[in-house]
Amino acid sequence: MGIYENNRLVKAVQEKAVAEVIRLLGLVAPSDVTLEHDNTLLHLICRICRPAQKDYENGRPIIELLIKQGLDVNSVNDDGQTPLHIAAYYGCGIGVELLVENGADINAKDKWGKTPLHNAAYKHDYEIASFLVSGGADVNATNNDGETPSDTISNYNHRMARDLKDKMKKLLTEDDDS
Numbered sequence: 001m002g003i004y005e006n007n008r009l010v011k012a013v014q015e016k017a018v019a020e021v022i023r024l025l026g027l028v029a030p031s032d033v034t035l036e037h038d039n040t041l042l043h044l045i046c047r048i049c050r051p052a053q054k055d056y057e058n059g060r061p062i063i064e065l066l067i068k069q070g071l072d073v074n075s076v077n078d079d080g081q082t083p084l085h086i087a088a089y090y091g092c093g094i095g096v097e098l099l100v101e102n103g104a105d106i107n108a109k110d111k112w113g114k115t116p117l118h119n120a121a122y123k124h125d126y127e128i129a130s131f132l133v134s135g136g137a138d139v140n141a142t143n144n145d146g147e148t149p150s151d152t153i154s155n156y157n158h159r160m161a162r163d164l165k166d167k168m169k170k171l172l173t174e175d176d177d178s
């Protein structure tokens with residue numbers, strides 16, 4: 001109800017304590033909790049839910065609960081980033097999947113003009129980039145510097161550039177054939 005419960009809810013989300021999040025969601029509406037830089041609890045969980053962590057799978061029920069409780073999957077923080085931008089940048093595949101399934105704008109642009117695909121490309125996350133491309137991400141979207149996601153990879157001289165370009169080319173060819 002008050003700031004105390006809000007802080008406890010934030011802490012429970014950070015710790016991926018599913019039972020505590022469920023309990024506290026009975027006391028606090030997640031939409032009432034705004035974090036630094038206008039991040040929401042969805043931004044937070046998508047930032048800390050990484051596959052290398054042992055409690056990675058605990059992120060799924062928390063993300064599902066927050067969406068079910070009405071948090072906007074397209075909410076933007078001070079940098080214009082949606083939770084999908086954050087999930088793509090930090091490698092939260094569960095978050096990417098659930099956000100897209102629940103209507104996240106796959107081509108949303110932040111204040112730098114970057115899409116979630118730009119973020120996945122920058123982080124060399126082939127799985128997330130492939131998921132986004134398969135889901136309809138615009139492979140030709142340009143950021144404020146005129147760079148496409150492929151340019152982002154190429155500019156960082158990584159082998160993923162070739163693989164992602166080939167995958168994008170294949171997907172585009174399949175789309176043209178249909």
